[in-house]
Amino acid sequence: MPSPRYWREIPQRYRLEAGKCKKCGKVYFPPRIICAECKSQEFETINLQREGKILTYTIIRVAPSQFVDQAPYAMGIVELNDGVKILSQIADCELDKLEIGQKVRIEFRKIYQEGEAGIICYGYKCVPV
């Protein structure tokens, strides 16, 4: 991945920075320039809640090339306590024990490595509470 593209997303991937619409209060992750609800363009930066629950999940058995060494791994759509939904890996879990509604929390993790000399890509994953 070209380094500017990786670097641009660091506030979201490392610090979970989201944009909260100053007019209607809707939270966007990643932040946006215009609110899809009320069309306001004024946002404040907030940090996402770090805990939430699994809304749905899958176990990836056939993985994209940069994730092959991690397969099989679980991924889920998680609704955080502030109502924001994210897609992330569910790490450190027993694959056959996952359930909809299960409580998870966000941790800072390595996502994948771009070969021997490439960038090590970091970001968020969820783990069962």
Place this chain on the structure above:
Amino acid sequence: MREVAIIGLGMNKWGELWEKSLRDIFTEAALEAIKDSGVDHIDSMYVGCMSSGLFVDQEHLASLLADYLGVTPIPSARVESACASGGLAVRMGFLDVASGMSDIVLVGGVEKMTDVSVDGATFALSTAADQEYEVYQGITFPGLYAMMARAHMHKYGTTREQLAQVAVKNHYHGSMNPLAQFPQRITVDNVVKSVMVADPLRILDCSPITDGAAAVILCSLDLAKNISKKPLIKIIGSGHATDTIALHSRNDLTELRATQRAAERAYKMANKKPEDIDLVEVHDCFTIAEICVIETLGFVEKGKGGKATEDGITTLGGKIPVNTSGGLKSKGHPVGATGVAQVVEIVKQLRGEAGQRQVKNAKVGMTQNMGGSGGSTLVHIMEVV
């Protein structure tokens, strides 16, 4: 707006066409459509293609394909909306004729997917999802639809066997389509024991990687009456809508809002209701997709798509036959060509040219073509004149 007829159909056998290039398969389908229509020229052309750049390192299809079809300097455009690119091309052609800008338009769709490795194809397809907030995290397309399937099973009690039944039914239909990539009949047992890709979806829940093209000729209805010797079919409804690109941004993970809005618009324009539709081609990129789509289009109650499939309502001979062509599952899914091929099937059926898989007395047909995990959708309704 002028009334628009579909007067020419072209489609070649789909599959792994190693001996043929993108330009070859497109040109073959286009020539067949032109011949079928009886026109002696075309005024403009639209081609749906998702990712020739990633699949064969070739952009600028507008020029390439007009050139190799021998029709330069007519206006030509390549349109893209991921797996709904073909349906979008149909809409662009429809608007072109309806507006009076062109009288005769060629609409094609093409994708050449087997020149890259499976990894390369998986990557190209994944660009239809949010690269930074879905793909970066490690998701795949089977994974996204698997999460929809899990949510549908949890909310409505849809079963593993009901999902499998979609694939069984579509392969049964495909076995009667000589152009299908995988015309083999399969059983529920074959599906539920096939290799797991992304739980709960297995390989036989997934549409394949395919090389293929399809083309149709659109023409103003008045002109069509002088040119065509075939039964005339007109487009009576066209709906197009979008939704969030990321699945996780949606309020209900089992709801396809773009499909719902596109269908509402198409039904309204055509002045038809779900019960007026005799058959439909839907975007069954994964078995769960067909279940969600038939619910959204109003053919079955919300949450009952699995049960309806199991009961045979969507099988040939049932109340509303779905994917008589074999669907994406059996016929194949060269992404950019799919939306055009759906129209080819409906027109074949409405003309009474569908052979063994003919739906009796078919007068009104519908197509639903969807991009990504549902971020864009095109719906068209066609009727015998």
